Amino acid sequence: MKNHIPSLVLIALLLPVNQVYADNTELKSFTISKTDAEIVIDGDISEKIWETATSINNFLEFEPGENVQPPVETEIKLMYDDNYLYVAFFAYDNPENVRATFGNRDEVFADDFVAIILDPYGESNTGIMLASNPFGIQLDTKSSGQNEDVGFDLVYNTQGKITEDGFQVEMSIPFSSLSFPVKDEQEWRVGFYRSLPRENRHQIAWGGMDRTDPCWLCQLGYLRGMKGIKKKQVLELLPAVVGSQAYSPDSLNVLQSNAAEGEPSLGFRYSFSSDLSAEFTLNPDFSQVEADADQIDVNTTYALFFPEKRPFFNEGAELFRTYINAVYTRSINDPIAAGRIISKMGKTTFAFLSALDQHSPYTIPGEEKSYAAIGGESLSNIFRAKHSLGQTGYYGFMLTDRRMADGGAGSLTGVDFRYRFNKIYSLEMQALLSNTAEPSDSLLTNDDTFGDGYTVTFDGESFKGNAVEVEFSRTTKHVFIEAQYEHKTPEFRADNGFITKNNYKKFGLVSRVQFWPNGTFLSSYVFGMGGGVFHNFSGELKKQKLKIFSNFTLPRQTNLEIDFEITPFERFKSTDMTGLWNWDINVNSRFSEAIMLGFGTGSGEKMVRYLDVPERGNGQYIYTWMQMKLTQKLSIQPMYMYSEMKTTAGDSTYYSGFTSRIRMNYQISKALSIRLFTQYSDFSNTLQFQPLISYRPSPFTIFYLGSTHGYDVTGDFEKTEESIRQIFMKFQYLFDV
Numbered sequence: 001m002k003n004h005i006p007s008l009v010l011i012a013l014l015l016p017v018n019q020v021y022a023d024n025t026e027l028k029s030f031t032i033s034k035t036d037a038e039i040v041i042d043g044d045i046s047e048k049i050w051e052t053a054t055s056i057n058n059f060l061e062f063e064p065g066e067n068v069q070p071p072v073e074t075e076i077k078l079m080y081d082d083n084y085l086y087v088a089f090f091a092y093d094n095p096e097n098v099r100a101t102f103g104n105r106d107e108v109f110a111d112d113f114v115a116i117i118l119d120p121y122g123e124s125n126t127g128i129m130l131a132s133n134p135f136g137i138q139l140d141t142k143s144s145g146q147n148e149d150v151g152f153d154l155v156y157n158t159q160g161k162i163t164e165d166g167f168q169v170e171m172s173i174p175f176s177s178l179s180f181p182v183k184d185e186q187e188w189r190v191g192f193y194r195s196l197p198r199e200n201r202h203q204i205a206w207g208g209m210d211r212t213d214p215c216w217l218c219q220l221g222y223l224r225g226m227k228g229i230k231k232k233q234v235l236e237l238l239p240a241v242v243g244s245q246a247y248s249p250d251s252l253n254v255l256q257s258n259a260a261e262g263e264p265s266l267g268f269r270y271s272f273s274s275d276l277s278a279e280f281t282l283n284p285d286f287s288q289v290e291a292d293a294d295q296i297d298v299n300t301t302y303a304l305f306f307p308e309k310r311p312f313f314n315e316g317a318e319l320f321r322t323y324i325n326a327v328y329t330r331s332i333n334d335p336i337a338a339g340r341i342i343s344k345m346g347k348t349t350f351a352f353l354s355a356l357d358q359h360s361p362y363t364i365p366g367e368e369k370s371y372a373a374i375g376g377e378s379l380s381n382i383f384r385a386k387h388s389l390g391q392t393g394y395y396g397f398m399l400t401d402r403r404m405a406d407g408g409a410g411s412l413t414g415v416d417f418r419y420r421f422n423k424i425y426s427l428e429m430q431a432l433l434s435n436t437a438e439p440s441d442s443l444l445t446n447d448d449t450f451g452d453g454y455t456v457t458f459d460g461e462s463f464k465g466n467a468v469e470v471e472f473s474r475t476t477k478h479v480f481i482e483a484q485y486e487h488k489t490p491e492f493r494a495d496n497g498f499i500t501k502n503n504y505k506k507f508g509l510v511s512r513v514q515f516w517p518n519g520t521f522l523s524s525y526v527f528g529m530g531g532g533v534f535h536n537f538s539g540e541l542k543k544q545k546l547k548i549f550s551n552f553t554l555p556r557q558t559n560l561e562i563d564f565e566i567t568p569f570e571r572f573k574s575t576d577m578t579g580l581w582n583w584d585i586n587v588n589s590r591f592s593e594a595i596m597l598g599f600g601t602g603s604g605e606k607m608v609r610y611l612d613v614p615e616r617g618n619g620q621y622i623y624t625w626m627q628m629k630l631t632q633k634l635s636i637q638p639m640y641m642y643s644e645m646k647t648t649a650g651d652s653t654y655y656s657g658f659t660s661r662i663r664m665n666y667q668i669s670k671a672l673s674i675r676l677f678t679q680y681s682d683f684s685n686t687l688q689f690q691p692l693i694s695y696r697p698s699p700f701t702i703f704y705l706g707s708t709h710g711y712d713v714t715g716d717f718e719k720t721e722e723s724i725r726q727i728f729m730k731f732q733y734l735f736d737v
Contacts, residue, residue, distance in 0.1 A: 028207045028221035030056060030190060035079045035086075041172050043136060043159035045077075045088045053077040053088070059192075060208030064200055064523040064553070066516060067208035072166070074114070074194050074204060080226055085173040089114040091134075091194060093166035099197055099593045100134040100162065102633040102667040105696070106141075106150065108133040110197060110590055110627075114169055115139070117220060119189035120180035123347060123388040124217040126318065129193070132158040134167035135632075136670060143217070144318040152317075153699035154178075175229050179275050179344060182230075190223035197590060200523060201557050211516075213423055214475040215392050231271060238267030238281070238700060240732035247725035255725055275344035282337050300609065319351045319384050322416050323430050323469045324486075326398060328498035332380055334358045347388040354381045360404065364456065365493060366448065367503035367536060368572060371456055373444045377405035380496055393419040398432075400496040408439030408458070410495030414467075428471045436493045437462045450503065451490035465492030465502070478515060480528075484508035490537055504542065508532035512549075523553040544568045556591035565604075572607055575614045580605055582619070596627040608645055608654050617654055619645040637663040657682035671697040680713070687711040687720070700734040 037049045055077045061070040075090040091114055099111050108131075115131035131139040136159045142152040155177045160169040180186060196202035206221065213219060243262040247255040267281040319342075320327035332338070338355035360378035364371040379402070386396040400412040414432030421427070440460035448456045454463055466489050473482035488502035512528025531546040545567050552560040567580035582604025590596045603620040623641035630636065644656035661679035668674065677690040692706035710724030 028056075028058075030054065030078065030221060030223050032078045032080055032223060032225040034225075034227070035081055039079070039081075039084075039086050039172065041157045041159050041170050043161040043168065043170050045090065045168050045170055049079075050077055050088055053079045053086075056192075056206060059194065059204050059206055061202050061204050062209035062211075063203035064516060064518045065202075066211060066518070070194075070196070070202060070204045071198075072196060072204075074192075076116075076192050076206070078223075080229070082229065083175060085175065085226075087116050087169075087171040087173070089132075089169040089171070089194075091166045091168065093196075095162050095164060095166060097198065098134055098162055098167050100167070100632065101137070101629060101635070102135055102670070103137055103635065104665065104667065104673060105138050105153075105699070108137050108139050109195075110596060111137075111195075112167065112197065113139060113195050115193045115195075116171070116173075117191040117193060118178070118223075119217060119220055120178060120186070121344070121347075121388070122187065122189045122222075124189070124215060124220075124391050125388045125394060127189075127191075127217050127220070128152070128154065130154065130156055130171065130173060131193075132160055132169045132171060134160045134162050134169070136160040136169065142318055144321075155698055155700070175231055176234050176271065178231070179277075180229075180231070182275065184227060186223075186226040186229065188223040188226075189217070189220035191220040197557060197593075199555060199557075201590070212477040214426075215420065215423070218391055234271045234736060236267075236269040236271075237735040238269065238732060239735075240265045240267070240284075240730065242728070242730045244726055244728040249723060253721060253723075255722055276342075278339070278341045280337070280339040284335060284338060319349060319386060320353075320382065320398075322396075322398070323428065323471075324414075324432055324467050324494075324497075325499060326400060326412055326414070326432060326494050326497040327382055327384075328494075328496065331361060331363070331402075331496050331498070332357050333361055333374075349384075349386045349388075351384045352382070354379070360402070362444065362495070363498060363500060364444070365488070365499045365502040366450060366456070367490065367501070370500040371444060371446060371448075373458075375404055375406070375408075375439070375443060379403045379405075382496060389419060391420050391423075392426075400494070402495040404439055406439055406441065407460075409437045410493055411435045412494050412496065424475055426471075426473045426475065428469075428473075430467075430469045432467045432492075432494075434465045434467075434491070434493050435462075436465070436491070436495070454491065463491040465489040467492045467499075467502075479511070479513050481511040482509070484510070484532070487537075503536045505535045505537070506532050521555060523555075525553070526551040540571065541569065542572075543570045556589055558587065558589040558591060561586040570607060572609060572614050573612070575607075577607055577614070577616060580607060580616075582606060594629050598625045599623070605648065606645070611654075615654075616648055617645045618648050618650065619643070633667045635665050637665075655683075659683070671695055685713045687713055698734060700732065702730065702732050704728070704730045 031054060033054060035049060039049060055075055057073060057075045059070055059074045060067045073092040077088040079086045091112065101108060101111050111133040113131045113133045115129050117127050117129045119127045126142065126144045128142045129140060138158055140152055140154050141150050155174060157172045158169060160167060180188065192206040194204040196204060209216065210219060241262065241264050243260065245260040246258045248258060250256050263283060265281065265283040267279065267284065269277065269279040271277045332355045335355045335357045341352045343350045357378045357380060360375045362373040362375055381401045383399040384396065386394050388394050395417045396415065398414050403409045412432055412434050414430065416430035418426065418428045438458045438461050441458055444456065444458045446456040450456070451463060454461050467487065469486040471482055471484050473480065485507055487505040488499065490503040492502045493499065508531065510528065510530035512526055514524065514526045516524045528549050529547065534543040536542055545565065547563060547565045549563045554560060563584045565582050568578060570577050570580060582602060584600065584602035586600040588598040601622040606617055606619045608615045608617040621641065621643040625639040627635060627637045640658060640660045642658040645654040646652065659679065659681050664676045666674045672695050675692045675694065678688065680687045689709040690706060692704060695703040707727045708724065709722060711720050712723045713720050
């Protein structure tokens with residue numbers, strides 16, 4: 001199932017812009033004034049001090065209308081002092097139409113919200129969005145090129161309230177939370193954005209957006225007038241204590257309590273300046289508060305990818321995110337200690353991450369499957385350098401190295417590059433070299449071979465591999481076309497990354513057209529086609545693929561996707577198949593403030609891969625999800641997905657089953673919430689149940705109290721036995737010294 005709650009890269013094409021039209025109109029600029037008065041962030045912008053602030057109100061709707069007058073007015077005011085940037089948002093509207101929810105941080109995309117976008121270095125490579133809904137619930141993200149860091153968290157203050165004229169938000173952004181150039185007078189790139197979800201989702205921005213320019217960060221305006229601001233040297237201490245008690249089954253499968261355990265941890269973060277910071281954590285608790293969502297993996301032979309949810313690794317994640325997934329921080333599983341340094345010198349950013357891990361996972365890629373194992377202690381070191389070329393362009397260098405305490409190591413080094421020509425042409429490239437020395441132990445034994453006679457078994461072999469990706473694209477207002485080439489040699493591995501498949505060469509082409517009729521029934525639509533040809537390094541043809549896709553934006557914030565994929569030829573496990581095909585339909589709608597829902601289904605003739613000798617099967621799936629806002633504070637999100645594979649004659653079933661989950665959240669205040677998470681897998685007959693009380697007044701000061709319960713289910717829930725139980729608590733507090 002896809003995540004249909006919009007993420008920022010989606011809003012990315014949408015985000016704040018300052019107009020660069022074909023007539024080369026100058027970008028917008030905002031000159032800010034300094035204040036010595038104390039500003040209290042309480043959501044009330046009626047204080048006289050705001051009357052003296054410079055304001056702007058020239059906003060345009062760029063979606064679904066193209067730079068037209070929006071249905072509502074918006075006004076922004078800015079000021080600053082030695083420590084803060086202050087922003088006041090006046091979002092005019094009928095208050096009865098305003099959509100607002102008391103929800104968790106970063107979970108208010110469906111609400112009305114306002115945002116400021118900042119690019120302090122003005123390089124059009126990285127921008128941060130700091131947003132708030134009408135109740136002051138925060139939403140912050142960091143974007144870099146076409147990548148986004150939705151786990152990005154920044155300390156800033158917001159308060160909002162609904163008024164008789166709409167709603168207003170007051171915001172203060174500490175300079176200590178930002179990175180910016182060291183100079184007497186600052187000139188930042190800036191944009192302002194407003195989301196107005198009604199019959200349609202109106203995207204409104206300062207100055208509109210030029211659809212002929214695919215670089216939205218290039219269209220930000222200028223923030224001028226800030227003088228003498230400096231980021232003070234700040235030492236932050238992050239002590240934490242974690243307590244837990246586990247229960248395990250005895251010989252009669254009756255849960256017995258184990259001894260309660262408690263562990264302290266301590267983190268240090270020191271900001272030397274606005275462009276140099278270091279962080280170290282000792283004995284950190286990097287466990288996740290919520291379990292990963294179940295994924296159906298019956299008919300795949302490759303490891304599944306799960307997103308990183310741990311805040312320590314999410315900070316600065318955009319620096320390590322590249323086309324080839326060379327860095328996957330979940331490869332650092334249970335660290336004893338970890339440290340990080342991030343520095344910016346002019347147009348170059350350096351990042352270094354080091355971690356001593358107790359239980360290090362292996363994900364070994366292969367031509368037709370991946371292999372997995374859990375090893376012992378390891379030391380990982382990851383270095384990244386990235387130099388900005390402006391206008392989303394850069395060149396970079398990456399080095400990763402993991403050394404296992406019991407023998408074996410894996411290193412990776414490479415370069416990557418992106419450059420934009422004449423606004424519409426873009427070239428992207430990445431090349432990596434890997435050097436692997438296997439351990440000599442019985443952790444992984446397998447008779448499969450690869451490359452020049454190497455075995456998958458951990459038998460002390462050493463080998464080198466490489467991977468290359470090249471993309472050349474042309475993007476205009478209505479047409480996108482991209483040519484692709486990529487390969488991974490049979491010996492290529494990435495111990496600190498997530499690579500599940502190697503020994504292939506791919507040639508691909510993707511093209512799409514997009515139009516915005518902005519009619520009563522159809523706001524926009526996309527048609528496209530993409531395909532690829534895959535060979536292995538022995539010259540065998542492995543796969544031919546062609547995909548036709550479409551997307552329609554309909555009334556009531558409804559989106560319809562229709563895809564059709566044809567596989568003229570595929571070879572898997574020495575079995576050739578021709579004429580495979582499948583279709584998919586997905587519908588997602590926010591047709592009211594109270595209910596959002598989605599539905600999808602698909603069917604086709606596919607290869608049954610998990611069999612020793614693959615067979616042709618008829619597969620289908622169906623899923624549905626819903627988010628019901630019962631009150632402004634209470635929401636419930638159920639999801640159900642069913643999948644099956646039958647013989648083409650329909651007389652027998654290879655597999656069938658479903659997964660389901662329900663997430664209920666009650667937001668008592670901005671910081672305090674109660675959450676209940678339940679999920680069941682019909683494939684594994686397991687039920688998980690997780691209640692949690694969470695108090696989070698800031699991204700880094702948190703208190704959790706919860707439990708995890710796992711049940712083995714047989715029959716139609718005729719017999720259910722609790723197999724796992726754990727009660728846990730965590731308290732963490734951020735001190736500024």
